[in-house]
Amino acid sequence: MNRSIHWLLLYFLVIQAATAQTRTGVLAEPVYNYDEAKVGDLTLPDLLRTTAGKQVTSRADWAARRAELLQLFAENVYGKTPAQPVRLQFQTTSIQQNALNGLAIRKQVSIVFTDYPKLPPIEVLIYVPKNAAKPAPVFMGLNFCGNHCVSPEADIPLSTRWVDNAIGEVSVNNRATEKSRGMQERRWPIDTILKRGYALVTAYYGDIEPDHKTGWRSGIRSVLGDTARYNGPQDSQWGAIGAWAWGMSRIMDYIQTDPALDARRVVLMGHSRIGKAAVWAGVQDERIAAVISNESGEGGAALSRRWYGETVERVNTSFPHWFTGRYKTFNQRVADLPVDQHELLALVAPRPLYVASADGDQWSDPKGEFMGALYAEPAYKLYGKTGLGVTTFPGLNQSVGQTVRYHNRTGKHDVTNYDWAQYLRFADELVR
Ligand code: GCU
DSSP, rough: OOHHHHHHHHHHHHHHHHHHHHHHHSSOOOOOOGGGGGOOOOOOOOTTTTTTOOOOSHHHHHHHHHOOOOOOOIIIIIOOOSOOOOOOOOOOEEEEHHHHHTTTTEEEEEEEEOOOTTTTEEEEEEETTTSSSSSSEEEEEESSGGGGTTOOTTOOOOOSSSSGGGGOOOOTTTTEGGGGGTTTTTGGGGGHHHHTTTTEEEEEETTOOOOOOOOOOGGGTTTTOOGTTOOTTTTTTTHHHHHHHHHHHHHHHHHHHHEEEEEEEEEEEEEEEHHHHHHHHHHHOOOOOOOEEOOTTTTTTTSSOOOOSSOOOHHHHTTTSSSHHHHHHHTTGGOOOOOOOHHHHHHHTTTTTEEEEEEGGGOOOOHHHHHHTTTTHHHHHTTOOSSSSSSOOOTTTTEEEESSEEEEESSSSSSSHHHHHHHHHHHHTTOO
């Protein structure tokens, strides 16, 4: 065969093979799975057996196992949260006595990092119900696009921090525009929360670290932790999720100083990636009274070993900055992970936990989230509590459980009024 024809043929064969592989997802993003038949058998690590093989039978044993699990999650999944104390200043930048037509007192507080003047502060937005018992129990949660986009009030300053352009016209050159005002108001029914007697405390997650691959350079990880080894293949440095969780604890630090807020009754709510961070914050920071995971999915409430929806490999590939370097070494061998997510949820025990899914959000794996909540049960039992207390996956829009609750609502990946109705009831019954 003529030499050039030979090369041409070879070239076409290679291109063909490559595109075929891309079609099957081998060369492109790692695959995900929506076929229950392909999930296979599930063998989970035993929550109540230590690495050394000791069976946990008492609360004292559990205290040691709990410490071990915290360390395993830090080393393998989220990275180690720097333990060093950071000096903070809480600067109240505005108080509005008659916010939301007189329903609330609104405060804006900057959490300033005294030792790191180059780091911008965390801007906290606080609504305290006027006609309610003081101090008020609190719903706390980070938001996705700036305080101005969750409040209906037009005088909340636009966030000046990095925002994702993918959100649409609402941002230009990674900065929020006026068009983003109120954009996610629907996800935060502030009036309803206030009328039920709760305060709301929120801040933009990007104030702690902008959510992109090099966002760490302008966030808290630029000054805390060993960033020089960032994302190395074996490192246990904290990722963005660890940083956001750390930020939630700094907001807790503030809440403890505000006499209008009841720091012993703080319910931490997080959606999606912020839900992953909320669970990680809740397990590390026992000042947090209860945790709500709204569709946190992979790396949140969903079991990692259950090969359904998003996978460990997929989340690590799409968002390499979220988790620790070592987590990526489990991409192709999830069964070797020394932990699974039911063990993370168990670390919330004995505190109340709510895990919520949406039927239209199969990416987060509703069944895997339910199973995560279900298999946390033995930890609650050690405290004489019933966790979920049911073993069958509930029908749509049915809130089940006791100290641990679960629902799978109709609709897409979102936070809806249905979700909030369940969270408010959960808080009324278990936190007040
Ligand atoms: C992506 C990601 C999820 C994440 C979600 C979100 O879909 O794959 O893991 O939970 O974004 O944060 O909205």
